[in-house]
Amino acid sequence: MDNTPVSCRQLASYFHLDGKQLQEQYKEHISHFHQWEQREHASDWMRFPQNVGQELSIDETALSNGELYTILTNKAAKGRKGALVAMVRGTQAEDIITVLEGIPQTARAKVREVTLDMAKAVRGCFPKACRVIDRFHVQKLAYEAVQELRIKYRWQALDEENQRLEQAKRSRQRFDAEVLSNGDTLKQLLARSRYLLFKHRSRWSASQKERADMLFYRYPLLGRAYDLAMELGQIFTYCKSKQQAFKRLAIWYNEVEASGIDSFRTVARSVQNHYEHILNFFNNRSTNASAESFNAKVKAFRATFRGVRDTTFFLFRLANIYA
Incomplete structure (x- = not known):
């Protein structure tokens, strides 16, 4: 089954509808965007503790205008539903650690390995995890x-x-x-x-x-x-x-x-x-390849919608697919 995201404009074109109107209807009424519990802080951080697994990857990607987000993913999900564990705006270690420490201690304790690059600091967030710098x-x-x-x-x-x-x-x-x-x-x-x-x-x-x-x-x-x-x-x-x-x-x-x-x-x-x-x-012999693959999916998702105009709504759609 093909899970490639389709934009409202693409869907509207297929059924000969007004793409802009369909997009507005989806955002305001169909998608439950305004009832989303993480909407108020999503542009700064998102967190999905239920997706924590034994092997995690952490990397960064740009959404729009060079705005960087740090993304923590679960390798076991293989880039599908349940892959997204957390997403934090920026690359500051203090901000990342603050968000990750909001994940319950019991969930963080079951993490056995985290792959990352040299710039990431997750010391103490996953007390039983082995940190692996990506080759x-x-x-x-x-x-x-x-x-x-x-x-x-x-x-x-x-x-x-x-x-x-x-x-x-x-x-x-x-x-x-x-x-x-x-x-x-x-x-x-x-x-x-x-x-x-x-x-x-x-x-x-x-x-x-x-x-x-x-x-x-x-x-x-x-x-x-x-x-x-x-x-x-x-x-x-x-x-x-x-x-x-x-x-x-x-x-x-x-x-x-x-x-x-x-x-x-x-x-x-x-x-x-x-x-x-x-x-x-x-x-x-663990690498950060899964994180790089997930970053590619995010960029492809962004390209499908021709960029990011509303960051919070974009993150809502991203969370629906991968969290």
Whole structure:
């Protein structure tokens, strides 16, 4: 059965009705929106204690105009009815903890695992739960460090090209940018290498491999940064236990220190500060994929209704489907 939400305007179009009028009738009379017990505070927070399960995920998503909401979901519901446990406007730890502590202690005590990113703080909310920092958020930090270095080199290439162009104009000479064997100029090489730096070497196409060879030959430090990012991902992929992963992380940390790449040193410090919760991944190999999937559902739901005009009513409809 297809559970894809349908807007009032879509439904009205199918039955040749006035879409705007049907939407108003649904909101004011059919939907029981005005009798909803959470209507007064829904735009700030919603809470559904009956949906608490043993395994939860917490992540954030944007509804409209960049307004962020933190969402707590029950993995067992698999993104269907009963998935939504709580939703809080903003990302402030104090606000999130205040709402979550409103869930009865008996319900919170049965939670055994919570997956989250490094920025979320749910300490004390679920006293018996193991906190697991999502591996993909950790890897994302490493990828961003690689991209930061690539962008730095690209700006340098642009600056150098502009300087040579100005010098050529002053001396009334023709300026020809260096063209590499694959047809890229240096700045194009750096711009077009963005996506290949997210992929493992084994997944590169022939043209991407050629471009990467040129890139790493010109910028060996960027090649080292790429290798460090891939090595971090391989720890999560191939290690089978916390002990094995801890040893590999220690080796990786030493390699980062030896590399001298500032952005990776920042990543390494973040990993060091959260390594206990990062290593909890190896208990059950749990990730925040269910939360990311739920966020995608929220965004698709928002797109169906062409944005969010009335936040409270949108959240009411969201709660009807997923809570």
